[in-house]
Amino acid sequence: MRPILLSGHERALTQVKYNSDGDIIFSVSKDHVVCAWFSHNGERLGTYHGHQGALWTVDVDPTSTLLATGGADNTMRLWDVKSGKLLKTWDFLTSIKRVEFSSDGRQILGVTEKRSGQLGTIVVYEINPDPEGEQTDEQSLRIVCEDAKATVAGFSYQSQFIIAGHEDGTVSQFDAKTGELLYSTQVHEADMQITDLQWAPDRTYFITSSKDKTAKIVATETLEVLKSYSTDTPLNSAAIAPVKDYVILGGGQAAMDVTTTSARQGKFEARFYHKIFMEEIGRVRGHFGPLNYVAVHPQGTGYCSGGEDGYVRVHHFDKPYFDFMYEVEREQASANL
Amino acid sequence: MSRAAGRTDWAEEEDDDSVQQLPPTQIVKNKDGTETIITYSIREDGKKVKMARRIKKTTVKHTVNPRVAERKQWPKFGLEKGRAPGPHSDTTSVGENIVFRPVANWKASTQEDKDQEAKKKLGNVNAKIKCRICSGDHFTTKCPFKDTMAPEGDPTPADMGSDTPEAAGGLGAGSSSYVPPHLRGRAGAGEKMGGKFERDELATLRVTNVSELAEEQDLRDMFSRFGHVTRVFLAKDRETGRAKGFAFVSYADRTDAAMACEKMDGHGFHHLILRVEFAAKKA
Structure with a gap:
């Protein structure tokens, strides 16, 4: 496995995303620029300019025509993927920590930061899928998080729920039509921020990662914790791999502690766990800073990670990745033949 | 192309x-x-x-998603605008190969490594410091008998086997377990190139009062008249490159050395009279 190193950013990466076909990777970093890359060879397709502050988040719609970003300049922006043109800017009072399209691409949500007397909110806009068309200024929904701010959020299957992860380690479920809080539960340790929430392909369950050094798979409908993966380092990101039953976790020593630890101790490795058996099966090293985000190719052929070191590393899996099976899995496979 | x-x-x-x-x-x-x-x-x-x-042109057919194929043809934009297709080295590079092989109990296997490492560390701590001179538990340099006793197991305190004969008197390979090649049995060693390690100290002559302008080859020519010379060492000043005034000449055979010693002592060379004697005293 020879990783491709993408060095188009000058500062720490904050999020990387594959589009739904897996041929393009979008990356955002603290240097104000969004980059689009071809995943198969690492060629840069283009850059999107306009943001005035660090970028925290990026998402692409299912048809790869619209790109949404959010950042510390208190704006959420919509771009034409093909041309790099800025289509729409939504202004807020605080920075945008997370944007995500619904699975049909008709809605977008943004998570705003809690700061300067403003409470953290989750806002939802209807999206006009035509890149030439007019985009609305009107929020179709606004959820205010009164106790603990939301750090991550996403739409469930059929845009039925909005699931949010909070800074106090809780996960809550909102009705995506009314914004009503349906259910909330403590998934991670109290006061340990949830750093990432990524969906399974069918969005019936998701994985959360937290500073409490664990990642958990949670059912969308009941918010029941199905699986738990514990590690020895604070986690920044977790992804569910399709095709094989693996999850990929990324993390490492917090950026502020990095200079006091060696690369080995810093634990800047992508960790692979078996999704079902919850056992670690391997690690991929390479970054020399903590991994801020890991994203898996939607067809499960590779993954990429964005690190505090300013690099995106794109990996295409080798044969051993696909061949590996536990003994029981092997038996099961041969019994089915 | x-x-x-x-x-x-x-x-x-x-x-x-x-x-x-x-x-x-x-x-x-x-x-x-x-x-x-x-x-x-x-x-x-x-x-x-x-x-x-x-x-040779070969046609390889791949079936790709039409959407993906279309996107590959998109013109570049932003910073990449107008640049040629294909990855560019300023933004894209290939990292070193990483072997990723999932294993069932990954944690356990690395734990073992750690145990071994820990053991190694313990071993280092327990390793005793042993003086090569008196076998006491201090460093050799700190030994109270350093000046009066030779290192253990060193057969010849004034070992001429060293490459720097000027300092040879004080130095010696002191480990008892290591047997230098020239002491590992004589059979066959004579054919070795240059015989550098098979030197017989007793066949080495010390030549002093050598002219500053002398070269090793001059000495070799002069001394090889008496027998097979295995080595000529002419001490030179490291900075000026001039001879320091003394040299060592080794013979394969001791009788040749004795003959040379006799004949060459007092021989004129350049403007000086050479003084030749056996380097090591007869044991």
């Missing part, structure tokens, strides 16, 4: 004057289905270069 060779690129138009002096590109179709492309170009240093490339 052929496009670049044919100089149709607009960026190359400036060079047209020089290009025109070159023969045109030739493409020859070979019988076995390959093509030979012969191109001429002028290198940076002004030399004309003829390059012949033989290529």
Whole structure:
């Protein structure tokens, strides 16, 4: 496995995303620029300019025509993927920590930061899928998080729920039509921020990662914790791999502690766990800073990670990745033949 | 590839004057289905270069998602606007190969490594410091008998086997377990190149009062009259490169050395009279 190193950013990466076909990777970093890359060879397709502050988040719609970003300049922006043109800017009072399209691409949500007397909110806009068309200024929904701010959020299957992860380690479920809080539960340790929430392909369950050094798979409908993966380092990101039953976790020593630890101790490795058996099966090293985000190719052929070191590393899996099976899995496979 | 060779690129138009002096590109179709492309170009240093490339064209069919295929044709934008297709080295590079092989109990296997490491560390701590001179538990340099006793197991305190004979008197390979090659039994060792390690101290002569202008070869020529000289060492000043005034000459045979000692002692060489004696006293 020879990783491709993408060095188009000058500062720490904050999020990387594959589009739904897996041929393009979008990356955002603290240097104000969004980059689009071809995943198969690492060629840069283009850059999107306009943001005035660090970028925290990026998402692409299912048809790869619209790109949404959010950042510390208190704006959420919509771009034409093909041309790099800025289509729409939504202004807020605080920075945008997370944007995500619904699975049909008709809605977008943004998570705003809690700061300067403003409470953290989750806002939802209807999206006009035509890149030439007019985009609305009107929020179709606004959820205010009164106790603990939301750090991550996403739409469930059929845009039925909005699931949010909070800074106090809780996960809550909102009705995506009314914004009503349906259910909330403590998934991670109290006061340990949830750093990432990524969906399974069918969005019936998701994985959360937290500073409490664990990642958990949670059912969308009941918010029941199905699986738990514990590690020895604070986690920044977790992804569910399709095709094989693996999850990929990324993390490492917090950026502020990095200079006091060696690369080995810093634990800047992508960790692979078996999704079902919850056992670690391997690690991929390479970054020399903590991994801020890991994203898996939607067809499960590779993954990429964005690190505090300013690099995106794109990996295409080798044969051993696909061949590996536990003994029981092997038996099961041969019994089915 | 052929496009670049044919100089149709607009960026190359400036060079047209020089290009025109070159023969045109030739493409020859070979019988076995390959093509030979012969191109001429002028290198940076002004030399004309003829390059012949033989290529074979094979058609590999891939079925790709039409959406993906369409996106591959998209023009670049932003910072990449107008740049040639393909990855560029300023933004994209390939990392070193990483072996990723999932294993069932990964944690356990690395734990073992850690245990071994810990054991190693313990071993280092427990390793005793042993003096080579008196076997006490202190460093050799700290030994109270350093000046009065030779290191243990060292047969000849004034070991001439060292490469720096000036300092040879004080030094010695002191480990008891290590047997130097020249002591590992004599059979066959004589044929070794130069015989450097098979030197018999008793066949080494010390030559003093050597002229500053002397060269090793001069000494070798003079002394090889008496027998096979295995080594000539002429001490030289490291900075000026001039001889320091003494040398060592080793013979394969002791009787030759004795003869040379007798004949060469008092021999005139350059403007000085050599003084020749046995380097090591007879045991």
